[in-house]
Amino acid sequence: MSDNAKPSPALTFDDAVQIWLCHWTGEFQNxxxxxxxxxxxxxxxxxxERKFIGSREAALQKRSA
Structure with a gap:
């Protein structure tokens, strides 16, 4: 890593829920x-579903609310 490169922020469970919601609307992973x-x-x-197990279900609940 170069001197001025900074690490990416860590994902949170809420980020994972948002990832599912965006994915379902057809947004590309990149x-x-x-x-x-x-x-x-x-x-x-x-x-x-290797990380943030349960985020898919939480996103489904949020989507149907």
Whole structure:
């Protein structure tokens, strides 16, 4: 990592819920990642349910509310 590079912020559970909601509207993973300033792999981990287990269900509840 170069001297002036800073690490991406860590995703939160709320971010993961937003990832699901954006994904369901057809937004591309790389666009979601850019908006959250994270590596696209972090978005994919959420969508593959490797991280933030339960965020999909929370997003479904939020979407139907």
């Amino acid at each position: 666009r979601i990642a850019a908006r959250l300033d994270v590596n696209p792999g972090r978005v994919n981990e959420v969508l593959k």
